[in-house]
Amino acid sequence: MWQYLMPTKIFFSQRVVEKNKEIFKNFGAKALVVTGRTSSRINGSLSDIENALKSMGIEFYVYDRIEENPTFEQIRQAVEECKTQSFDFVIGVGGGSPLDSAKAIAVLLRNRSLRVEDLYDSNKYSSALPIVAIPTTSGTGSEVTQYSVLTDDTGFKRGFGHDSIFPVIALIDPVYTVSMTVSLTRSTGLDALCHAVEGFLSKKATPISDLYAVESMKLIKENLPKALENPNDLEARTAMSFASCLAGMVISQTSTTLAHVLGYPLSTFKGIRHGDATAAFLDAVVHGAESEIPQKVQKVKEIFGDIKRFIESAGLKIELQLSDEELETWVKRALTAKHMQWTRGVFDELSIRKLYERMRID
Ligand code: NAP
Ligand code: ZN
Numbered sequence: 206m207w208q209y210l211m212p213t214k215i216f217f218s219q220r221v222v223e224k225n226k227e228i229f230k231n232f233g234a235k236a237l238v239v240t241g242r243t244s245s246r247i248n249g250s251l252s253d254i255e256n257a258l259k260s261m262g263i264e265f266y267v268y269d270r271i272e273e274n275p276t277f278e279q280i281r282q283a284v285e286e287c288k289t290q291s292f293d294f295v296i297g298v299g300g301g302s303p304l305d306s307a308k309a310i311a312v313l314l315r316n317r318s319l320r321v322e323d324l325y326d327s328n329k330y331s332s333a334l335p336i337v338a339i340p341t342t343s344g345t346g347s348e349v350t351q352y353s354v355l356t357d358d359t360g361f362k363r364g365f366g367h368d369s370i371f372p373v374i375a376l377i378d379p380v381y382t383v384s385m386t387v388s389l390t391r392s393t394g395l396d397a398l399c400h401a402v403e404g405f406l407s408k409k410a411t412p413i414s415d416l417y418a419v420e421s422m423k424l425i426k427e428n429l430p431k432a433l434e435n436p437n438d439l440e441a442r443t444a445m446s447f448a449s450c451l452a453g454m455v456i457s458q459t460s461t462t463l464a465h466v467l468g469y470p471l472s473t474f475k476g477i478r479h480g481d482a483t484a485a486f487l488d489a490v491v492h493g494a495e496s497e498i499p500q501k502v503q504k505v506k507e508i509f510g511d512i513k514r515f516i517e518s519a520g521l522k523i524e525l526q527l528s529d530e531e532l533e534t535w536v537k538r539a540l541t542a543k544h545m546q547w548t549r550g551v552f553d554e555l556s557i558r559k560l561y562e563r564m565r566i567d
Contacts, residue, residue, distance in 0.1 A: 207411035211454055212371045213349045221378040226257035232335050233293025236265040239307040241299045248384040250298050250341050271303045274472055276356040277321045284313045294335040301345030304338050305353040308370040311336050325365045338372035341381040343445040344393025344480050346400055346453015348375035362469035379446040387433055391519050394429040396480030397449040399487050403462045404455035406494040408547045414458040417451040422508045424448035462548035464490050470535045475525050485523045488513040489560055493550020524566045532561055
């Protein structure tokens with residue numbers, strides 16, 4: 206038995222915001238635009254949105270203080286600042302951090318009595334303000350997922366999923382991604398790679414998600430090296446935006462697995478970018494699935510050869526100092542993480558500790 210839900214309407218092209226500005230009129234008279242501090246001003250996405258909204262006669266307010274790995278506290282501050290105004294819809298523009306924040310804010314502005322913690326109890330709400338997602342990185346696929354990943358008050362990343370936060374519209378313009386640095390291109394590209402591979406090997410994989418996953422893997426194999434070599438290669442950027450969107454559609458069906466679980470603390474406690482942190486464990490996901498689904502693992506190998514080597518050739522090398530206490534806390538946390546149940550293979554305390562120890566230096 207499998208099912209498929211993908212309610213997000215996707216528009217994909219260069220100058221996509223300008224070409225489709227009429228769609229904003231369907232959502233009402235006032236928009237909240239949620240973004241980060243600088244990049245959406247540099248890559249042109251914010252001015253495209255402002256121009257589109259102005260020409261449609263839609264009022265808007267820009268909240269631009271979302272940081273990488275958004276925290277509960279940042280969401281509380283955003284809601285506190287925005288709750289005095291009445292918005293008809295929320296536009297998230299930027300990388301996964303502003304998109305995920307826009308989703309959380311959209312729920313909290315629609316359901317005024319909820320606290321951030323309540324986002325994790327899906328029975329406590331059933332709707333959000335409509336969300337328009339405009340990605341400027343090519344990695345998270347958040348523009349087509351029902352997930353938002355926030356960092357809780359103890360410093361751990363926790364994702365919540367709810368059908369009400371599927372963006373109603375995703376507007377994808379690959380040109381916005383051209384301004385990404387090489388290291389951001391690598392980490393976001395590797396994030397998309399993890400989504401495709403983890404989703405393909407997940408216990409929740411479906412025939413539809415597998416189609417998307419295989420296409421996404423092929424596009425990444427071909428185009429991530431090109432985008433890293435030549436940041437202005439618009440064909441490669443376009444392929445990576447498409448691959449990332451496909452991989453987002455994959456995890457919207459399959460969830461992520463072990464690599465995401467183990468990568469989260471590396472981002473919040475060691476400052477390692479999400480995609481880099483996650484990709485450091487992707488070879489273990491492939492290895493873990495080998496005895497259960499050898500044909501699917503063979504397919505991954507057909508595309509990438511040795512996946513660890515492909516990831517390293519993109520420039521990833523993680524070495525970190527890790528105290529015994531950190532190691533113990535992270536291992537314990539991983540063992541109880543929800544997404545472990547969809548990971549194939551046996552991962553116990555010892556094997557998880559070994560995976561962290563691989564990157565440990567004195
Ligand atoms: P991000 O955290 O949104 O942004 C990282 C950095 O990239 C920021 O400094 C940002 O600048 C900058 N940036 C964004 N677009 C840029 C561009 N076009 N050119 C130059 N710089 C740019 O990065 P991300 O990797 O896209 O998102 C990671 C987050 O998404 C994590 O919190 C992760 O847990 C989450 N995630 C969510 C899902 C999901 O399904 N919801 C899936 C995977 C990951 P500003 O500071 O100016 O914004
Ligand atoms: Zn991810």
